[in-house]
Amino acid sequence: MKHNFNAGPSILPRVVFEEASRAILDFNGTGLSILEIGHRTPLFEAVLQEAVSLVKELMQLKEDKEVLFLHGGASTQFFQLPMNFLSKETTAAYLDAGVWGSKAIKEAKLFGNVKVVASSKETHYDRIPDSYSVPDDAVYFHYTTNNTIEGTQMHAIPAVNIPLVADMSSDILSREMDFNRFDFIYAGAQKNIGAAGVNLVVANKGFLEKGNTGIPSMMEYRQHVANGSMLNTPPVFAIYVCLLTLRWLKSIGGVAAMEKINDQKASLLYNTLESLPIFHLPVAPQDRSLMNAVFTMKDPDLEASFLQACKEEGMVGVKGHRSVGGFRISLYNALPLSSVETLTALMKHFASKHG
Amino acid sequence: MKHNFNAGPSILPRVVFEEASRAILDFNGTGLSILEIGHRTPLFEAVLQEAVSLVKELMQLKEDKEVLFLHGGASTQFFQLPMNFLSKETTAAYLDAGVWGSKAIKEAKLFGNVKVVASSKETHYDRIPDSYSVPDDAVYFHYTTNNTIEGTQMHAIPAVNIPLVADMSSDILSREMDFNRFDFIYAGAQKNIGAAGVNLVVANKGFLEKGNTGIPSMMEYRQHVANGSMLNTPPVFAIYVCLLTLRWLKSIGGVAAMEKINDQKASLLYNTLESLPIFHLPVAPQDRSLMNAVFTMKDPDLEASFLQACKEEGMVGVKGHRSVGGFRISLYNALPLSSVETLTALMKHFASKHG
Numbered sequence: 157m158k159h160n161f162n163a164g165p166s167i168l169p170r171v172v173f174e175e176a177s178r179a180i181l182d183f184n185g186t187g188l189s190i191l192e193i194g195h196r197t198p199l200f201e202a203v204l205q206e207a208v209s210l211v212k213e214l215m216q217l218k219e220d221k222e223v224l225f226l227h228g229g230a231s232t233q234f235f236q237l238p239m240n241f242l243s244k245e246t247t248a249a250y251l252d253a254g255v256w257g258s259k260a261i262k263e264a265k266l267f268g269n270v271k272v273v274a275s276s277k278e279t280h281y282d283r284i285p286d287s288y289s290v291p292d293d294a295v296y297f298h299y300t301t302n303n304t305i306e307g308t309q310m311h312a313i314p315a316v317n318i319p320l321v322a323d324m325s326s327d328i329l330s331r332e333m334d335f336n337r338f339d340f341i342y343a344g345a346q347k348n349i350g351a352a353g354v355n356l357v358v359a360n361k362g363f364l365e366k367g368n369t370g371i372p373s374m375m376e377y378r379q380h381v382a383n384g385s386m387l388n389t390p391p392v393f394a395i396y397v398c399l400l401t402l403r404w405l406k407s408i409g410g411v412a413a414m415e416k417i418n419d420q421k422a423s424l425l426y427n428t429l430e431s432l433p434i435f436h437l438p439v440a441p442q443d444r445s446l447m448n449a450v451f452t453m454k455d456p457d458l459e460a461s462f463l464q465a466c467k468e469e470g471m472v473g474v475k476g477h478r479s480v481g482g483f484r485i486s487l488y489n490a491l492p493l494s495s496v497e498t499l500t501a502l503m504k505h506f507a508s509k510h511g
Numbered sequence: 512m513k514h515n516f517n518a519g520p521s522i523l524p525r526v527v528f529e530e531a532s533r534a535i536l537d538f539n540g541t542g543l544s545i546l547e548i549g550h551r552t553p554l555f556e557a558v559l560q561e562a563v564s565l566v567k568e569l570m571q572l573k574e575d576k577e578v579l580f581l582h583g584g585a586s587t588q589f590f591q592l593p594m595n596f597l598s599k600e601t602t603a604a605y606l607d608a609g610v611w612g613s614k615a616i617k618e619a620k621l622f623g624n625v626k627v628v629a630s631s632k633e634t635h636y637d638r639i640p641d642s643y644s645v646p647d648d649a650v651y652f653h654y655t656t657n658n659t660i661e662g663t664q665m666h667a668i669p670a671v672n673i674p675l676v677a678d679m680s681s682d683i684l685s686r687e688m689d690f691n692r693f694d695f696i697y698a699g700a701q702k703n704i705g706a707a708g709v710n711l712v713v714a715n716k717g718f719l720e721k722g723n724t725g726i727p728s729m730m731e732y733r734q735h736v737a738n739g740s741m742l743n744t745p746p747v748f749a750i751y752v753c754l755l756t757l758r759w760l761k762s763i764g765g766v767a768a769m770e771k772i773n774d775q776k777a778s779l780l781y782n783t784l785e786s787l788p789i790f791h792l793p794v795a796p797q798d799r800s801l802m803n804a805v806f807t808m809k810d811p812d813l814e815a816s817f818l819q820a821c822k823e824e825g826m827v828g829v830k831g832h833r834s835v836g837g838f839r840i841s842l843y844n845a846l847p848l849s850s851v852e853t854l855t856a857l858m859k860h861f862a863s864k865h866g
Contacts, residue, residue, distance in 0.1 A: 157542075158541075158542045158543055160543060160547055162547060162548070162549045163549070164549075164744065165546065165547055165548060165549060165550060165744065165747055166547055166549075167547050168544070168546055168547055172546075173535050173536055173544045173546065173547075174536070176535050176546070177532045177533070177535040177536045178532070180528050180531050180532040180535065181528055181529070181532045186513075187512075187513045187825070188513055188515060188827065189523070189528045191520065191523055191527075191528065191531070191706045191752065192515055192517060192520055192521055192522050192523055192528075193517070193520060194517045194518070194519075194520060194521075194827075194828060195520060195707070196833075227582050227583040227584065227587060227708065228582040228583060228729070228743075229582065229743045229744050230743075231728070231729050231742070231743035231744075232582060232729050232743075234727075234728075234729070235727035235728070235729060235730070239727075259728075262728070263727055263728060263729075266725065266726070266727060344744065346744055346747075351546045351747070351748050352550070352744045352745065352746055352747045352748070353582065353708045353709070353745075353746025353747070353748065353749055354708070370621065371621070372589075372590035372594075372618055372621060373586070373589075373590070373614075373617070373618060374583070374586050374587050374589070374590060374618075375590070387586070388583075388584045388585075388586035388587075389519065389520065389584050389586075389699065389701055389707045390707065390708075391707055391708025391746065391749065392520055392701075392706070392707045392708070393706050393707070393708065393748060393749070394708055394746065394748070394749070397546065470542070472543065472549075473549060478551075
């Protein structure tokens with residue numbers, strides 16, 4: 157029995173693996189693999205339509221929202237977004253609260269002016285900056301809802317008077333949220349939605365219409381809307397895995413039910429870590445992520461030994477990101493509470509031996 | 512029993528489906544799905560390295576070649592290529608021999624000057640233009656080796672004095688070819704290499720070094736080289752399917768053995784079509800594609816009936832592209848000779864009833 161705490165690609169529901177495995181041998185009783193069906197067939201059109209409908213239902217989206225599945229990962233959106241909406245004559249506002257947000261800023265600067273409204277870089281992104289103002293004349297305000305590497309999460313939606321854009325790659329569909337307040341949401345699929353190699357984009361039709369022209373066809377959101385995410389051959393299998401994961405999420409009660417489970421998992425883990433003095437939590441308590449818990453050990457010499465203990469219990473993906481060290485436990489939607497129970501039991505046992 | 516003549520996504524070897532299906536439940540006995548393993552783990556690094564090695568071996572590439580697996584499809588390369596190598600001060604030369612090539616031309620024009628050296632558009636791309644000269648001062652010459660929609664294929668490598676670039680999406684690894692003569696090759700995977708959602712790029716290191724700077728990180732080939740195709744989370748599963756397909760190709764004897772089988776399939780099909788007067792072959796004989804055979808029926812009223820007969824025999828993907836009509840039979844690497852035998856037997860039977 158493995159406990160998969162990978163930060164992404166990461167654990168997906170077992171039922172998704174089982175269904176995907178079957179579909180590779182025989183998709184829906186067609187005698188064909190999901191890997192060999194044409195994308196412009198009713199077979200795949202049904203997959204795409206159901207995936208889009210489930211996103212709309214689970215996120216409770218209003219009529220003015222478009223749902224797209226696009227090639228690439230969030231790193232693709234880092235430049236595709238400003239390529240569509242920014243120019244040398246305009247400014248976009250960005251919050252710099254983590255490594256991924258800072259990469260988004262770097263790409264945006266290639267296309268126009270960037271106003272960084274606040275940054276927590278000086279304190280190694282251990283918190284979300286909490287006082288800043290967003291200029292009303294910026295073309296959009298971009299932030300990252302959850303910082304996978306640093307283990308921080310923004311728990312409220314910022315109030316701004318301009319189009320609101322969020323990279324939700326690592327916490328989308330993990331908690332209730334008024335998704336309609338955003339003009340543009342993107343998320344690489346490989347954490348809470350599906351397999352690596354596809355982005356989910358949810359955006360206001362009106363906002364998309366204001367995009368730049370004269371950019372490459374594959375980069376123009378408007379063209380993807382006009383072609384229903386089939387401007388070219390889409391990543392068929394990755395979208396199918398999204399569909400299966402969305403179905404699972406609906407089957408367990410949707411986002412509200414998911415949030416309750418995610419809260420349980422995070423509470424158990426953070427409470428355990430706080431109760432055991434051998435562990436250190438570097439993140440400001442109010443900004444702790446419910447998806448990625450980051451910690452170190454007060455005695456660094458114990459880290460190798462704790463890592464070994466985790467391995468012996470079949471735990472994978474517990475090492476911190478190569479840029480920060482320590483440990484990172486990812487608690488994405490598909491991770492069962494039982495994995496956190498096993499981990500926290502191990503932590504207590506380890507602390508009793510080494511505390 | 513299905514016979515899958517899809518133009519892409521298309522048939523892959525049965526052993527690939529079986530192995531991929533197993534890996535989704537348990538990858539290499541790890542107890543983890545291939546969909547949930549981290550991309551920066553030895554598990555996935557081994558997948559990527561073996562895939563790269565097999566490409567080098569099967570294509571007999573020299574030391575100066577880089578092999579990349581990049582997000583997207585050939586349509587992504589249509590703009591990524593000129594974004595890297597073209598500018599407002601320079602000119603790229605393109606051959607206009609089909610719908611895909613003309614789309615590549617459209618995207619290139621966004622980045623600089625394009626010299627179309629020849630076009631067969633006026634005759635509905637029923638042939639490859641055969642007399643043209645390529646300017647020596649162009650930054651590269653781009654052509655499409657096989658035109659999926661029109662059913663034409665370029666059987667010789669053009670002799671040019673400038674960097675040679677080819678879109679090989681629909682015939683890569685189908686025939687012996689001196690791949691070292693190309694400075695840059697790209698191919699969407701979903702025909703002869705694997706699943707949709709990844710591009711194979713094979714290019715000269717020296718050529719890549721000459722690329723533009725100041726472009727988005729995810730678009731800069733140099734950065735992908737420096738990061739070994741892991742600049743961001745790659746399309747893990749799509750690359751794994753490539754690996755399985757490359758292994759299969761090696762197991763049957765590599766490209767030379769593949770070419771013999773492909774020749775048999777194409778000869779049987781074209782000879783049958785030529786022998787039956789109810790069918791019409793619109794493509795100039797010398798330019799017929801070994802991968803996609805396009806034909807119509809002299810009596811258009813028979814087309815629905817022939818299509819129905821194909822369906823009854825379990826044949827899928829036989830309709831021509833929506834832009835040209837008629838029929839298209841794709842004969843990609845994984846299509847067994849037996850499928851062509853079944854189809855040609857049906858053709859003869861149909862002709863005897865309706866001829």
